Every structure is written in C-alpha cells, then in structure tokens.
Amino acid sequence: MAVVTLRDGSSREYPQPVTPLQVAEDLSRRLAKETIVAKVNGVLWDINRVMPEEAELELLDFDNPQARDIYRHSTAHLMAQAVQELYPDVKLAIGPAIEDGFYYDFDLGEPLTPDDLEKIQRRMEELVKEDLEIQRQVLSREEAIKLFSEMGENYKVELIEDLPEDAEISCYRQGDFLDLCAGPHVGSTGRIRVFQLTSVAGAYWRGDEHNIMLQRVYGTSFVKQSQLEEHLRMLEEAKKRDHRKLGRELDLFSLNEAGPGLPFYHPKGVIIWNELLKLWREEHAIDGYMEIRTPQILNQRLWEQSGHWDNYAENMYFTEVDDNNFALKPMNCPGAMLWYLTQHRSYRDLPLRSAELGLVHRHEASGVLHGLMRVRAFTQDDAHIFMLPSQIEEEISGVIDLVDRLYKVFGLDYRLEISTKPEKSMGSEEQWETATQALISVLENKGVDYKINPGDGAFYGPKIDFHVQDCLKRSWQCATIQLDFQMPERFDLTYIGEDGQKHRPVMVHRVAYGAIDRFLGILIEHFAGSFPVWLAPVQVKLLPIADRHHQYCKEVAASLVKAGIRVEVDSRNEKIGYKIRQAQGEKVPYMLVVGDKEVEAGKAALRTRSQGDLGQVDLPQFQERLLEEIKTRQLN
RNA sequence: GCCGAUGUGGCUCAACGGUAGAGCAGCUGAUUUGUAAUCAGCAGGUUGUCGGUUCGAUUCCGACCGUCGGCUCCA
Numbered sequence: 193m194a195v196v197t198l199r200d201g202s203s204r205e206y207p208q209p210v211t212p213l214q215v216a217e218d219l220s221r222r223l224a225k226e227t228i229v230a231k232v233n234g235v236l237w238d239i240n241r242v243m244p245e246e247a248e249l250e251l252l253d254f255d256n257p258q259a260r261d262i263y264r265h266s267t268a269h270l271m272a273q274a275v276q277e278l279y280p281d282v283k284l285a286i287g288p289a290i291e292d293g294f295y296y297d298f299d300l301g302e303p304l305t306p307d308d309l310e311k312i313q314r315r316m317e318e319l320v321k322e323d324l325e326i327q328r329q330v331l332s333r334e335e336a337i338k339l340f341s342e343m344g345e346n347y348k349v350e351l352i353e354d355l356p357e358d359a360e361i362s363c364y365r366q367g368d369f370l371d372l373c374a375g376p377h378v379g380s381t382g383r384i385r386v387f388q389l390t391s392v393a394g395a396y397w398r399g400d401e402h403n404i405m406l407q408r409v410y411g412t413s414f415v416k417q418s419q420l421e422e423h424l425r426m427l428e429e430a431k432k433r434d435h436r437k438l439g440r441e442l443d444l445f446s447l448n449e450a451g452p453g454l455p456f457y458h459p460k461g462v463i464i465w466n467e468l469l470k471l472w473r474e475e476h477a478i479d480g481y482m483e484i485r486t487p488q489i490l491n492q493r494l495w496e497q498s499g500h501w502d503n504y505a506e507n508m509y510f511t512e513v514d515d516n517n518f519a520l521k522p523m524n525c526p527g528a529m530l531w532y533l534t535q536h537r538s539y540r541d542l543p544l545r546s547a548e549l550g551l552v553h554r555h556e557a558s559g560v561l562h563g564l565m566r567v568r569a570f571t572q573d574d575a576h577i578f579m580l581p582s583q584i585e586e587e588i589s590g591v592i593d594l595v596d597r598l599y600k601v602f603g604l605d606y607r608l609e610i611s612t613k614p615e616k617s618m619g620s621e622e623q624w625e626t627a628t629q630a631l632i633s634v635l636e637n638k639g640v641d642y643k644i645n646p647g648d649g650a651f652y653g654p655k656i657d658f659h660v661q662d663c664l665k666r667s668w669q670c671a672t673i674q675l676d677f678q679m680p681e682r683f684d685l686t687y688i689g690e691d692g693q694k695h696r697p698v699m700v701h702r703v704a705y706g707a708i709d710r711f712l713g714i715l716i717e718h719f720a721g722s723f724p725v726w727l728a729p730v731q732v733k734l735l736p737i738a739d740r741h742h743q744y745c746k747e748v749a750a751s752l753v754k755a756g757i758r759v760e761v762d763s764r765n766e767k768i769g770y771k772i773r774q775a776q777g778e779k780v781p782y783m784l785v786v787g788d789k790e791v792e793a794g795k796a797a798l799r800t801r802s803q804g805d806l807g808q809v810d811l812p813q814f815q816e817r818l819l820e821e822i823k824t825r826q827l828n
Numbered sequence: 829g830c831c832g833a834u835g836u837g838g839c840u841c842a843a844c845g846g847u848a849g850a851g852c853a854g855c856u857g858a859u860u861u862g863u864a865a866u867c868a869g870c871a872g873g874u875u876g877u878c879g880g881u882u883c884g885a886u887u888c889c890g891a892c893c894g895u896c897g898g899c900u901c902c903a
Binding site: 295305306394406440449558574668672739770776785797 | 829839859865893897
C-alpha cells in the first residue's frame with residue numbers, strides 16, 4: 193500500500209509503490225507529458241523511479257528552473273550518447289546544464305568542426321525517436337571505479353575518486369550509453385523535444401590550463417519549437433546591442449591592430465566618458481575623497497617592494513632607460529603608498545580617502561581581449577582608503593553605498609561576490625581569515641545577498657566584487673573593494689596614534705565604476721546606444737527643412753549651446769525624412785524640425801527618438817525642461 | 829597563451845586558379861524638400877602580412893598578425 197500526497201494536499205492510494213510518472217498519468221495525459229522531473233519528499237526524483245510508500249509528490253515542468261536544468265542536462269547526455277556512437281574512442285568529461293543551455297566536454301584527440309555538430313545533432317534526433325528509457329542505477333564506489341576504468345573513462349574515474357566519502361554514486365543508462373551522474377533525468381530520450389547544438393570550443397579539463405584541452409560542445413534545448421525560435425531571436429537582438437557594433441556605428445571608440453586591447457576614444461565617446469567622470473567627482477566629493485595623480489611608469493624596485501614583481505610580473509610591461517628598469521603601472525596602489533608617505537599622518541587624519549583616475553596597463557592574454565570589456569590599457573576610478581582597524585567596517589560600508597548610489601543613476605543591476613585567498617598570495621592565513629571575515633560581516637550587517645568565490649581574491653587581500661551583466665548575459669566585474677593588510681606593511685605606512693606611538697594603518701583599494709572603459713561598454717549595451725540625455729553625445733539635433741531655415745536653426749542652436757546643451761545642426765541638402773532617419777540612427781534624444789511654420793511662429797517642431805513627432809514647442813520652455821532633465825540625470 | 833572559426837574599399841556583403849563587384853557612407857551636380865532612405869555622376873581596394881605551390885593566387889598550402897566564440901584570468 194502506497195500513499196502519495198499531492199501539492200494541493202489531496203492524497204491518492206495505490207496497492208503498491210508507484211513512480212511519479214504513473215501518478216501523473218493517473219491525473220492527466222497532459223501532465224504526464226509535460227512533467228520533466230518530480231520532487232518526492234522535497235528531493236528531486238526521476239519520474240520513472242519508484243517512490244517510497246509514503247510520498248509527498250510535486251511534479252515539475254519546463255517552467256520550473258530546476259526542471260529546466262534537468263531537461264537540459266538530459267539533453268547533454270543525449271548528445272554524449274550520440275558522440276559516443278559516432279566517435280567510439282571518445283572519453284567523456286563533464287556535461288552540465290548552464291544558463292540558457294548545456295555543454296558537454298569530450299576528449300576525442302581531434303577537434304570537432306561545425307559540420308560535425310550537424311552530424312551529432314542528426315544522431316541525437318534519431319536517438320530521441322528510439323525513445324530509450326533512462327534508468328538510474330546506484331553503485332558502490334568500488335564498483336563504479338571498476339566499471340568506468342574498464343570502460344576507459346579515466347575522467348569519470350577521477351570524478352568518482354573526488355566524490356565525498358558518504359556520497360551515493362549513481363549512473364544513468366539509456367540504451368548502450370552509461371554515464372556517471374547524480375541525476376535526476378527525464379524518463380526517456382523521447383521526452384527531449386527541441387534542441388540545437390550551437391558551438392564548439394576548446395576547454396581545459398577542470399578549467400586548468402595545465403590540463404589537457406577538451407572539445408566542448410554547447411547547445412540548448414526547449415520543449416517547444418517556438419521557445420527555441422524566441423531564444424534565437426533574443427540572441428539576434430542582443431547582437432544589435434553589442435557595444436562593439438554600437439561603438440562603431442555611434443562613432444564612440446575604435447580598436448586598431450596597432451594596439452590590440454588599447455582603445456581609441458572618439459570625440460563622442462569622450463563626451464560620455466567626461467560625463468561619467470563629472471558624476472563621479474560630484475559623488476566622491478560628497479563622500480570626502482581627495483583626488484591624486486601618480487606617474488605612469490615607476491622604477492622596478494618599487495614594484496619589487498609592492499610585491500607586484502613576484503606576483504604580477506607576467507602581466508606587466510617593462511622598459512629600460514639609462515640602465516634603470518621601469519614598469520608601466522598595472523595598478524595605482526604603489527603610487528598612492530608613496531603619496532601617503534609624503535607626510536607624517538595622525539590618527540586624526542584617518543580615514544584618508546585618496547582617489548585616482550589612473551590609466552593602468554596589463555598584459556592580458558590575447559585570447560581574452562573583448563571590445564572595451566577586456567582591454568590591456570584602462571582607466572580605473574581607483575581609490576585607496578587608509579584607516580584605523582576600527583574603521584574598516586564603516587569605510588567598506590560607505591564604499592558599498594557609494595557604488596550603489598552611482599549604479600542607481602544608470603538603473604544598473606549588480607550581483608555581489610566575496611573572493612577569498614588565491615593560490616598566489618602574500619600574508620598569513622590569520623590575516624586572510626580576519627580580512628575575509630571583516631568583508632563578510634559588513635555584508636551580513638547590511639543584509640545584502642552575496643556569493644562566495646573561493647580562491648579568486650587579489651594577491652594582497654580578499655575582496656567584494658560587483659558584477660554586472662552584458663547583453664549576452666556574460667558577467668563582468670565592475671566595482672571591487674579589496675581589503676589589504678600587506679601593502680601598508682611593505683611600505684611601512686604608519687600613523688601616530690592617540691598614544692603618541694606609531695601604528696600601522698589598514699588600507700582598502702576600491703573602484704566604483706571599475707574600469708571606465710568597461711563601464712562604458714556595459715552602459716552602451718545597457719542603454720542599447722540610446723543614452724539618457726545627460727550622457728548623450730548629441731542631445732539635440734536641429735533639422736531644417738530647406739536652406740532658408742538654416743539661419744534660424746543656427747540661432748536656435750547657438751542659444752542652446754550657450755545654455756550648455758550639446759547641439760548639432762543637419763544643414764545638408766537632404767529631405768527631412770532622410771535627416772530624421774539619420775538622427776534616429778544616431779539615437780539623438782531630441783530632434784527639432786524647423787520649416788516655414790516654425791520660423792514664423794518662433795518655435796520648433798519637437799520629435800523624440802522614442803515617441804516621434806510631438807508638434808511645436810516653445811523654445812525657452814523646451815530648453816528649461818531639457819536642462820532640468822540633464823541636471824537631474826533622468827533615465828530615459 | 830590554448831582550441832576552433834574567420835580576415836575582400838569607411839560599413840555590410842558578393843565573386844573566384846586567369847590580377848575584384850554591389851549596396852550604404854563619401855565627393856560633385858541637379859533638386860529646396862514637412863517627420864525613418866530624391867535623382868544622376870564620380871571617386872575609392874597592391875583582397876590582413878610574409879612565404880610556398882602554380883605559366884598565373886584574392887582564390888590552394890604554411891607561418892605570423894588581427895578579429896570572433898569558448899577555456900583561463902581579471903577592472
């Protein structure tokens with residue numbers, strides 16, 4: 193006798209234990225068809241796995257994120273099965289579900305081509321038609337290791353060996369295909385409906401570049417064809433937002449072979465850049481920061497002292513002048529240290545917040561360069577805060593608030609991560625522990641969500657990172673707050689305490705935008721090039737209908753320019769439709785169309801990029817409204 | 829850096845073993861125009877670079893450089 197309690201509280205009785213699928217079939221055909229996975233007594237459960245005699249059952253379909261991941265994970269298995277049949281010598285690595293899809297890593301000794309993907313996709317389709325049952329099987333550790341060793345699946349053996357002692361080791365079988373997997377999975381291959389393999393790429397085993405490179409095949413799957421089409425449409429839309437495309441179209445910046453990863457900013461890009469800095473300086477002044485500037489290159493000895501020579505040299509550019517070795521700065525901190533040392537500091541001076549818009553150069557691997565998001569020269573909106581140990585929490589909290597204030601201006605969402613001690617690092621375990629706990633405690637006290645990112649800290653200390661997503665949902669680190677007990681030590685920074693004795697200050701490195709370059713890239717995508725008026729390189733474009741309106745347009749433009757508004761006049765010999773089309777393409781927020789009627793009335797016909805023709809407006813009124821919109825930095 | 833793909837005028841793309849073509853942009857002229865493309869003409873490329881194969885290469889091969897998608901790393 194088995195009792196199954198459903199989500200709505202009702203219960204059903206069966207003469208013997210049943211599977212979730214049997215219950216679903218009992219309830220409705222449609223439910224049986226749409227259910228991907230079950231939750232039995234709160235645990236994810238294969239729909240074809242017999243439930244305990246007393247079970248609380250929940251049936252999950254594709255709309256449920258967990259079920260969706262399972263569906264895609266099953267698609268990854270399906271792909272692995274197809275690959276194994278087509279390439280019998282393949283060794284399987286891992287194949288998880290990811291945001292929007294899945295991948296599977298294969299060791300096949302030879303690279304896959306896009307043509308191979310089609311072949312694999314076709315084989316997958318056949319396997320779906322065969323509707324092979326996917327069965328769970330539990331093994332002992334010894335059995336599992338023996339089984340996968342015999343199969344020659346050394347990556348799987350390695351995975352099993354790394355599983356915790358008490359882990360239940362399970363496999364899933366579909367036809368002749370067997371894979372190590374915690375599961376659960378969809379009940380049979382026939383339940384996987386719409387899928388598409390999207391790309392191949394090399395990926396290192398366990399993400400470590402010292403390991404062998406595997407072939408990673410990416411794909412995605414859905415239950416309805418329309419969902420796949422919608423997904424592909426979204427990708428197309430995202431491409432239109434790509435900051436590299438918009439950066440060229442809007443003439444904001446360019447990249448050149450002459451300097452890979454070294455961006456050139458065009459006049460319109462610099463306008464946005466400067467507006468960002470204007471806001472930045474306003475907000476930093478409010479928070480009591482002082483701005484400094486330190487040199488672009490400094491003696492190599494300084495970098496030895498700071499620890500960069502030992503920990504960061506591979507990313508640095510060096511140069512030799514008059515038998516002295518210099519390094520182009522990859523970070524601004526040593527400069528800030530030297531500034532701190534120019535005076536005796538008192539505890540009364542602390543916290544001391546020194547900000548620097550520093551251009552830093554880092555030799556990043558060629559393969560990682562990406563538009564403005566990942567470059568080799570970038571300007572950090574850096575700051576170094578020197579403080580008493582007792583001020584740590586308050587200062588970090590202040591930075592978090594400042595970043596939040598700034599990001600709100602743009603309507604940007606972000607995610608917080610705490611990164612802990614990396615392999616290559618300075619300082620004792622205790623220092624790292626204290627510093628990391630301090631960061632955690634600030635976030636806990638503020639009640640904000642965060643994720644721990646183990647081993648991803650800077651070499652001198654743990655950090656809180658602010659991550660923002662680009663249009664393709666790739667996440668980029670923007671702001672970061674890094675606690676540092678090392679640098680003050682290395683540079684022997686001191687302050688005179690209340691007791692008249694020398695003490696060691698604590699330091700925080702932090703950036704708010706992060707790199708102005710990357711932040712600009714993020715903003716281009718965030719706004720899809722349609723910047724809010726305060727950021728728009730051209731705020732108003734005057735469009736005369738005919739030559740006889742040019743003079744009037746020039747006068748209107750002059751008056752707007754005088755008020756500090758960025759204006760262009762399109763006095764080309766073209767029809768109004770053409771000029772509008774062009775201005776819309778440039779994403780100019782306001783267009784003023786001027787013809788006979790407007791000249792006569794002393795007005796202009798207003799058109800906005802988002803709402804179209806709004807009819808005639810009174811110019812002084814328009815100017816006033818515009819100035820207010822700019823001053824308050826209104827979002828679109 | 830590694831794996832794969834890719835590289836033709838400012839941009840988007842075509843052609844192909846017999847020394848390149850279109851649209852847009854640009855320039856000139858005509859047109860003086862009312863809310864997303866007026867017409868005509870002109871000009872613009874040693875087909876990323878360097879080698880090799882070939883009677884001949886932009887086309888085939890190799891190396892390098894850049895770019896794109898990943899891996900990894902970080903702002």
